[in-house]
Amino acid sequence: MDSEHRASPPTPIAGTLLLFATLLFFWVLLNGSLARDVLVVGVVASALIAIFFRSHLAWFSELRLTPKALLTTVAYIFYYLKELVSSNLNVAAIVLSPELPVKPGIVKVRTKLKNPMGRMLLCNSITLTPGTLTVEMDGEWLYIHWISVHSPDIEQATADIVAGFERYLEVMYG
Amino acid sequence: MDILGGLLLVAGSIFLLLGGLGLVRMPDVFNRIQAGTKATTLGTLLSLAGFACLQPDWALKLFLIGLFVLFTNPLSSQVLARAAHRSGSRMSALTSVDALAKDRDEPTGKPL
Structure with a gap:
């Protein structure tokens, strides 16, 4: 980073x-x-x-300590756990289906986050969400391995993969 | 409490089993990492929760272990995936797009 x-x-x-x-x-x-x-x-x-x-170890010093940021952190943790469970069910369904419905590919997405810690958490979150795995990072560009590519378009992929977590991390780290 | 712990352990084991099955069935290294990461993270967390129900004294330590797993597991997978891609690991024929390889081949002036 x-x-x-x-x-x-x-x-x-x-x-x-x-x-x-x-x-x-x-x-x-x-x-x-x-x-x-x-x-x-x-x-x-x-x-x-x-x-x-x-x-x-800039973990705490970069987290904003406003009440709004702390509330968002809690909301983020719940969202993260929810995504983790749905991610697992999704992979389980793929692994168990006989024809193995994968359409993998590496897509490029862009993040608005500037803070290194925020970006790190974003990568971690993406890796644990359904069918996505962060492969490489270059400044604001993330390269994501996607188990079933819906669209290789940068804007569309960004909306699908990044936006959900970015909403929270933006408030937490800016 | 014992029953709940047992159920959690069984659920955790099932996810770990599915993760193992994913490692065998997935077509290339990236998809295998995907199956490995997700299923083992939830499987391990569920197992830890199960142990915590069976041995309440250990709950705090088990919670800490869970926290570390949650942070380190995705990180290690990312580094593995990056290393695999840099060393040119073969991708499945099903692969539809590889934006990373494309950007590497046509450098934009920024080193990757």
Whole structure:
């Protein structure tokens, strides 16, 4: 992913602290214990990672923290799960039908999202939706392997594949 | 709770089975990745949910595992697909269009 659009976190210190807190949180959850030696190891490891890799984990610092964005995040998660289930039923139907009704192809679509994290989530979402798989990414262009190509036209494919998720991600990351 | 957990496990196993069947039946590597990714993601999530019902103590850890699966599974599939396309993996004869190969052959000035 290109880094030209990377938004800088509010301040470096806040970004580091946020990353540190996240890592420590996961560490405690995974250990399921607050014993002293567990905590010490967690604090040391989280601090080291937070200091050295801060700029590469822009996950929270780029999510907008407005109430609207948070609501949209929740809506997005439900939409994502719904698409995941329908995607599975769709693939199951294809795999089980004797004549294997596939018409695969790689189409090109365009995304309006500028934020690298937003684009990454978009790619992930596309991969888990019915019959589509992100193959390559070049700036705003995504190349999607589509198990049953309806139309190779860029506009039409964009509307079919990208628009559903973009609606949410636009609000979340802009 | 035990019954619900059992049902979830069975459902998860069915999706994993279908994913395996997809790997055998699909015509080329990209379609196989498609079948593999989707079915295994939902299958794994359902199985994890099933385990969580049977062993409520583990629920939190299982939830975290599910979260990681949800994030890493599609990513790895994308990288596999990209590697396959770059190395010129043969595509099924059913393939109707390949915009990526076309753009690679006629460079637009931007490196891919």
